[in-house]
Amino acid sequence: MPKTTKFKTQKHKKIALNRIKALFDYASGLKPEDNVLADRYVYLARRIAMKYKLHIPAQLKKRYCPYCYSYRFFADNARVRTKNNRLIISCYNCRKHYRFPLIAPKSNKKSPLKTEVENGS
């Protein structure tokens, strides 16, 4: 029996991304007491992203711990601090820290608008 192939078109990927966003919306509406359900939503969102080879948007990625995959309820199971132009998010479940810069890295590429102004056209 021939093996069936599953095509993942752009249409399917768009639907999957909407589902991921919806799952994070559901999780954000929950109370910190329902952390098991919120963690389940994160698990499902990650599974959908893996199945359809999608990146979870950066804004949503900061809402769960990259080490233990628990949903972050800030001030309940996570803490946010700034230090040396970095944002540090600490997870109370796994005691790990997630750091990233607050200042965006400078790009060396010249923008096309700037070159037009310099040329005088």
Ligand SMILES: [Zn+2]
């Ligand atoms: Zn964690």
